[in-house]
Amino acid sequence: xxxxxxxxxxxLSLCRRYYLGGFAFLPFLWLVNVLWFFKEAFLKPAYTExxxxxxxxxxxxxxxxxxxxxxxxxxxxxxxxxxxxGEVGDYLSFTxxxxxx
Amino acid sequence: xxxxxxxxxxxxMCVSAAAGVLSSSVEQKIYxxxxxxxxxxxxxxxxxxxxxxxxxxxxxxxxxVLETESDLDWILSSGPHPPYMVIMETAFFNRxxxxxxxxxSRVAGVAVIVSKTGLADxxxxxxxxxxxxxxxxxxxxxxxLANCNVTMWNPLGNGLSYEDFAFPVFAxxxxxxxxxxxxxxxxxxxxxxxxxxxxxLCAMQLFSHMHAATDTVTCMxxxxxxxxxxINPEVLCDPLSDFNVWTSTxxxxxxxxxxxxxxxxxxxATRLDGRSFFWEQAPSAEGTVSGIVTLxxxxxxxxxxxxxxxxxxxIFFSFFQGEAFDYIGSSKMVYDMERNDFVIDLNNVHSMLExxxxxxxxxxxxxxxxxxxxxxxxxxxxxxxxxGLNLTVDQPSxxxxxxxxxxxxxxxxxxxxxxxxxxxNTSFNNRYYESLYDDAENLNVTYPPDLSPDEQLVYETDxxxxxxxxxxxxxxxxxxxxxxEKKNLNNITADPKIWFLHQHVSDCVRLLWFLGxxxxxxxxxxxxxxxxxxxxxxxxxxxxxxxxxxxVTNLTESQCQNPSEVNTENKDLFSYxxxxxxxxxxxxxxxxxxxxxxxxxxxxxxxxxxxxxxxPNYSIxxxxxxxxxxxxxxxxxxxxxGVAVLLxxxxxxxxxxxxxxxxxxxxxxxxxxxx
Numbered sequence: 001x002x003x004x005x006x007x008x009x010x011x012l013s014l015c016r017r018y019y020l021g022g023f024a025f026l027p028f029l030w031l032v033n034v035l036w037f038f039k040e041a042f043l044k045p046a047y048t049e050x051x052x053x054x055x056x057x058x059x060x061x062x063x064x065x066x067x068x069x070x071x072x073x074x075x076x077x078x079x080x081x082x083x084x085x086g087e088v089g090d091y092l093s094f095t096x097x098x099x100x101x
Numbered sequence: 102x103x104x105x106x107x108x109x110x111x112x113x114m115c116v117s118a119a120a121g122v123l124s125s126s127v128e129q130k131i132y133x134x135x136x137x138x139x140x141x142x143x144x145x146x147x148x149x150x151x152x153x154x155x156x157x158x159x160x161x162x163x164x165x166v167l168e169t170e171s172d173l174d175w176i177l178s179s180g181p182h183p184p185y186m187v188i189m190e191t192a193f194f195n196r197x198x199x200x201x202x203x204x205x206s207r208v209a210g211v212a213v214i215v216s217k218t219g220l221a222d223x224x225x226x227x228x229x230x231x232x233x234x235x236x237x238x239x240x241x242x243x244x245x246l247a248n249c250n251v252t253m254w255n256p257l258g259n260g261l262s263y264e265d266f267a268f269p270v271f272a273x274x275x276x277x278x279x280x281x282x283x284x285x286x287x288x289x290x291x292x293x294x295x296x297x298x299x300x301x302l303c304a305m306q307l308f309s310h311m312h313a314a315t316d317t318v319t320c321m322x323x324x325x326x327x328x329x330x331x332i333n334p335e336v337l338c339d340p341l342s343d344f345n346v347w348t349s350t351x352x353x354x355x356x357x358x359x360x361x362x363x364x365x366x367x368x369x370a371t372r373l374d375g376r377s378f379f380w381e382q383a384p385s386a387e388g389t390v391s392g393i394v395t396l397x398x399x400x401x402x403x404x405x406x407x408x409x410x411x412x413x414x415x416i417f418f419s420f421f422q423g424e425a426f427d428y429i430g431s432s433k434m435v436y437d438m439e440r441n442d443f444v445i446d447l448n449n450v451h452s453m454l455e456x457x458x459x460x461x462x463x464x465x466x467x468x469x470x471x472x473x474x475x476x477x478x479x480x481x482x483x484x485x486x487x488x489g490l491n492l493t494v495d496q497p498s499x500x501x502x503x504x505x506x507x508x509x510x511x512x513x514x515x516x517x518x519x520x521x522x523x524x525x526n527t528s529f530n531n532r533y534y535e536s537l538y539d540d541a542e543n544l545n546v547t548y549p550p551d552l553s554p555d556e557q558l559v560y561e562t563d564x565x566x567x568x569x570x571x572x573x574x575x576x577x578x579x580x581x582x583x584x585x586e587k588k589n590l591n592n593i594t595a596d597p598k599i600w601f602l603h604q605h606v607s608d609c610v611r612l613l614w615f616l617g618x619x620x621x622x623x624x625x626x627x628x629x630x631x632x633x634x635x636x637x638x639x640x641x642x643x644x645x646x647x648x649x650x651x652x653v654t655n656l657t658e659s660q661c662q663n664p665s666e667v668n669t670e671n672k673d674l675f676s677y678x679x680x681x682x683x684x685x686x687x688x689x690x691x692x693x694x695x696x697x698x699x700x701x702x703x704x705x706x707x708x709x710x711x712x713x714x715x716x717p718n719y720s721i722x723x724x725x726x727x728x729x730x731x732x733x734x735x736x737x738x739x740x741x742x743g744v745a746v747l748l749x750x751x752x753x754x755x756x757x758x759x760x761x762x763x764x765x766x767x768x769x770x771x772x773x774x775x776x
Binding site: 086087090091096098099100101 | 154157310311312313314315319322323326327335337725
């Protein structure tokens with residue numbers, strides 16, 4: 001989809017749909033939103049829908065950063081402590097590596 | 102340009118695809134597979150993992166032969182090409198060197214040369230106090246006797262079998278292959294005048310990645326999770342399991358479990374297994390074979406007398422499997438007896454006589470060990486049994502506990518009177534207990550040099566005569582213990598020719614499926630799922646017993662397999678074996694059906710049936726599973742050479758593609774003037 005050829009109202013509705021969709025535990029939609037519409041929101045000359053697009057991008061970015069922080073923390077903790085957790089660690093794991101603790 | 106490049110690349114790929122068909126020969130040009138190697142594998146117990154582990158794609162290291170102390174320094178600190186793959190001469194395979202290797206990060210693996218040259222005076226990788234936690238002595242029973250406080254049974258033990266190594270350890274058993282490795286080392290890896298050798302160097306790669314980790318509870322839990330939730334379940338470990346072999350002088354009804362009415366039984370027992378540091382290697386001559394052969398000779402000596410003048414009590418002979426690993430076989434039999442799941446129960450047992458290690462007697466003495474806590478006077482009468490024999494039966498000091506023996510498992514449950522016969526008073530006479538070197542030479546089995554193998558089979562060595570004496574004593578004692586009359590004692594003698602059992606080949610052994618090219622190995626293994634129906638040694642003993650105690654019947658093959666259809670035969674009392682006859686001058690070796698009262702009973706630790714994987718009362722030792730175990734050597738080049746070859750080949754490809762028309766043009770332009 002080429003944003004150049006879309007009228008501004010459609011751009012706004014697309015941005016909004018991606019923003020709302022990200023709330024369904026889909027942070028990648030927010031990532032795509034931010035990357036795709038960044039130029040539109042901040043680097044293009046102003047047009048009527050731009051402030052709303054800007055706010056959606058900013059909120060998507062905040063949500064994205066929150067998700068990244070939570071996931072990074074959990075993954076680090078899990079990788080570090082899984083062996084020490086014994087039974088709980090095994091029940092939480094999808095694949096358990098062979099031959100190591 | 103792009104098309105031409107594609108074209109030439111596709112031609113290059115065509116050629117390499119054709120070469121791919123021959124790629125196995127390319128692999129053979131690089132790698133030399135080492136076939137006669139034996140790995141050390143990982144075992145688990147309730148709290149630890151023991152044994153060796155390699156990385157999942159093998160461990161690679163530059164070869165270095167460890168022959169002198171300076172080699173050790175080179176490997177551990179000064180050599181410039183770590184990690185090293187150590188080829189260890191026999192003399193260096195001891196605890197101090199192995200622990201230094203374990204603590205070093207420069208060792209990728211160890212390959213031990215197994216030979217008798219340079220072998221130390223003693224080597225026992227087992228612990229100093231075998232099976233200390235699963236015997237009868239504990240805090241609540243003879244607490245001052247527990248943990249070998251009074252007698253250290255295996256003082257020469259260095260405990261290597263119970264250490265955890267993070268690198269693979271293999272044993273090189275074939276002398277020719279060891280020569281190949283040495284030659285590779287001498288051609289490429291030798292230091293010249295103290296300076297480091299240059300690339301290309303000879304390297305070795307060892308694969309022995311084990312699946313199990315941490316301890317038994319974890320491993321069984323993960324196996325369970327895999328089986329329930331995974332699409333492609335991986336089994337991580339298997340419990341050690343096999344079969345005990347038992348027989349009795351009067352047949353017992355195999356389908357009637359629990360207490361057998363009017364049966365009072367004397368148990369004669371010995372162990373059937375051994376172990377060493379390496380997987381499936383356990384020649385165990387003094388540790389196990391001496392006991393097996395003695396008990397078989399006893400059974401052979403007793404069978405005529407018990408037919409003619411049967412004693413009032415029944416004599417129950419049992420060969421327990423898995424005793425090296427916390428008494429797997431005997432604990433299972435006792436467990437079954439307690440739950441009325443066996444042909445007899447503990448109320449039927451009158452007394453017990455166990456044959457321990459009896460091959461290395463010093464002088465004439467044989468020692469009768471008994472339990473000081475539950476000792477009853479005169480539990481087994483050996484004086485009249487020993488009359489006229491060339492041995493004396495002595496008793497150790499009254500406060501000495503029992504040596505590690507299956508009898509201890511019976512005592513844990515019931516105070517049965519019993520004895521353990523052994524050739525040692527305090528510590529073992531066996532200097533190679535549970536190691537690779539406990540073989541026929543350890544038992545001083547020597548033949549005069551000019552005998553053929555067939556003559557060797559019937560030659561009576563000194564070891565054979567000594568064991569025959571012990572067997573005669575045991576047979577007579579059992580007869581007296583079973584209430585037989587003393588006047589029959591002189592008819593009971595064991596035949597020294599029973600020693601054929603320890604040979605590679607014999608007429609009897611040809612009946613069996615088992616026939617390796619070396620001496621039999623007594624490691625318990627993993628039982629029916631892995632090793633085929635029954636472990637070879639177990640089958641070996643079962644068929645020999647059938648041969649010694651059974652009778653020939655004239656059933657056909659189908660009748661032999663379904664004896665319940667024949668009125669005269671009773672499959673509850675006997676088992677039926679379809680065997681081929683011995684090939685000799687008078688006999689063409691026709692198969693026939695033999696019936697004998699020999700049975701197998703499952704030998705797996707009760708903890709695995711009770712699903713108590715952390716149980717301190719039973720053996721919980723599983724063996725890890727693995728995908729592939731192999732070893733190979735190859736010349737190793739630096740990364741720089743590999744990159745250089747890559748760049749060169751890219752350059753050549755570019756050059757070929759740019760000159761493609763010149764190089765690959767065929768005479769396609771037919772001259773117009775042909776016609």
